[in-house]
Amino acid sequence: MFRNWSLTFQYTKQFTQLGCTADLITGLHAEPLTESRLKNLVCDIKPVTISIKNYVITEVTTNMAGYKATDACLNRVRQFYSQRPFVVPAQRVEVWTFPTSATLTEIRTSENIPLCHVTDFCLLFSKDARATTCFENPCNQNMQITTCGRNFPDMPMNTLDQQFFQLQLNASNFDLLFEATDEYEDALTTPRNTATRRLNPHTDLTNFLITLQCERNSNGALTFDGLDTQNQNTSVELRGASIYHGATDSYYKVDTSGKRPPPPILCTVHDTFWLFSPAAGGSCIYDTNHSFDEVIGPLTG
Template sequence: REYTIYHRGRTIDGTLQNDSTTEQCIYNTVKPRSEKNNRKHIHSLYEKNIHKYDTSACGTYVTIREIEEAIKDQVSVPYTMYIRFRLSIPLDDILIFSGFTDYPNSLFGDLKIKFKINPNAFVFAQVNPIISMAKYYTMNKTDLMASGPDKLKNIDLLFRNWSLGYQYTMQFTQMGCTADLITKISIEQITDSGLKYLMCSINPVTLSIKNYVVTEVTANMSGYKATDNCLQRRVEAWSFPISATTTGIRTSQNIPLSHITDLCLLFPKDARATCYENPCYHNMQVTTCGRNFPDMPMNTLDQQFFQMQLNASNLDLLFEATDEFEDALTTPRNTASRRLNPHTDLTSFVII
């Protein structure tokens, strides 16, 4: 959340950043697909890692059985449970480190970074129950075969009757916010002859971090050198003076600009620092120093807007955008009559 960098005992000016979570979110959003796919335990993609119960995810998996065991003797709400996980902080996601150039066979020397973890920046998501059950069956196949046919029949019933219509939240949700999650899956016998039916309960669930304890910190860095120019780079966040309504937002704000390299717009629905969705606005336009960007008002779901965002992020030629970033730029969340629940993560939206 906050960090300060020291080099040989001296504070490096220009690196005091009070909202480094937003800084890293912006920088990480526009990273190409190849870099995220190759960095295990650092970047988690919902469709590629989390929803498929992949072991390369950054974070930890918590089973429903573990939750049941932790809260079975608790009588008051909210329930609490202890979770231990490893947190990887890629230093080159911090803006100052992103400007470093590679120097082979050299080290920083006495470099120290002092940081505070922002508990509100953590996210959670529910995995695909079918993938989870398939992995469970693969890992425990011998025991299941020896336990008799009933468990195998129940697993087969789950595979054959699982419906894509179960409307649980299929995307990342920030800690402290509410998502519709599967809280119970059961097999109910509906006839005396043994006919069974798959039951799935979906309820709104809010997860939050009560407190945390850092038990171990390690870092691996080599071969980088900072220049004076990159040491002065920083991200400044400015909020709109008014909130958006159901009909959109029309506002203006005077912001002093000097030596600006990138201008980004984020649209949080609430007090978020990590997950941002497409506001699906029409006639979107920003006026800066008497110039309009883009030249014509644009729809945030338009094909031209999509191409402009890829160009601005250098993801249009050599580097390829992730599916999550593309979907966040092109998939609407609702219509005039109902809110949609897409089968993809749409929380990587940012206007550059």
């Protein structure tokens, strides 16, 4: 007869980043309590670091939305551009790490970086410096980025409310054609704590990402109205405050051993272009320094 299970271990369905530390159950044993023959079933738990020595990719699949172009249409397009130069819009992502981490009550940090045709800011909040794909909601309020005399978004955001959820869907172009996955929606909307306790997640919540648009949706990338400082450094400041402070703060207090999170990560998304020309046997140039107007002008002039 067993009196209870070990209460020191909480099972979650969240992913742990490969290369990071996780708790592993290494054994089970029963401990006698009293002469009543009741026993405790205790889990032996040890921290381990999981790594991959070798792997083989056996299959890659993807879902792509197309426009149902016929072969005849594609052939006409191919023929049209066989004698004309053309431009393919693209994006470049640069990753910056803020210099300071969150404190007990807030995040307030800034970085001096150049902004070249920036269309979006993306924010990632890691609990381990080794994390590359697993990021969680920091559960912050009054969060905002300030740079070039502008605030992004216009009003401070709470990373758990409905307005923030809709902001992220719009920034990620999720509409009637493209839908967010359940994991992404859960990461944006599921609370991690209350004022009195931490909440044990029952699904994976490591798909969290904040995307902040720096230009309008309506121009279709034909006219750039994002951020550009002509490659001169400018201050990008991030501010935010914990919704719940203290022992229940699942972002600042990573674990019970006193571990603290590394600084937040800022990704800047830049407009870039591939320039293709059939002249002189064909050429391809990757342009990272000009706007669409500047790129297309010489080709159409």
